[in-house]
Amino acid sequence: MSGYDFYGTSVSMCKSTSFLYFAGGVIALTCMYLAAIDRYLQTCRSAARREWMTLYTARLLVFLAILVSSGISVPFAIYRNVTPDYQLCQYVNSIFKRIASLMYAIVGVPMPIILLSVFGFLTWHNLKASSQHQRSRLVTHQLNQQVARMILIQTSMVVVSVLPASLLQAYFLTTGKGSQGVTVADKFLLCTTQLLLYAHSCASFYVYLLVSPTFRRRVKIMLCLKQFHSTRVVAFTLQTNATRMQTIIS
Structure with missing residues (x-):
């Protein structure tokens, strides 16, 4: 707020935070995408599809996500440095500055909305289609409502948390204000949007x-230190007794 940039005091601090900022955001979003894909696979009627996402596969995908995210985040550390005149951590390459604004706009806004919406709709469609084979329509209807609310709220939270920061960064870079802004109002907006940005991770x-x-219920059991069974995603299968059906988000 006072114009002092903490990251401008050290080159290593500037480069490391630039790398971790983008890499951490991409990894968090990728894990969210993988969770949405896993929910879709677990609601498929095909047993072969339900077996696609094993523990080994999940670990491998997370490792690849970390590897790829780290790779595409390296240029952010290379092309950000402490400016000698203002002692600020900013982009020192004008071409990459434009590329960065485009990457923020693509990775931060349309990808979460599209991927979460598509796989959320597919999950809801699988549950809705399976309701025709269930004896108890009430249990299935409640399940569909829970999944629909979950998808809507989760997608909305991602948009609300990511969209302001992405738009502000794009505005700063297109107007030549750098990544930190110029005025006190710019820095206040930057601080506010950065706080919102971390909301989607939790x-x-x-x-x-x-x-x-x-x-x-299971969170209450864990907090009360009672004996509990480990929570896991249960494969959604056709059952003759609908009362045994467990929710996909248990």
């Missing part, structure tokens, strides 16, 4: 807590 927990009674 959004899934609160989404499950809000929409899933089963998840809330």
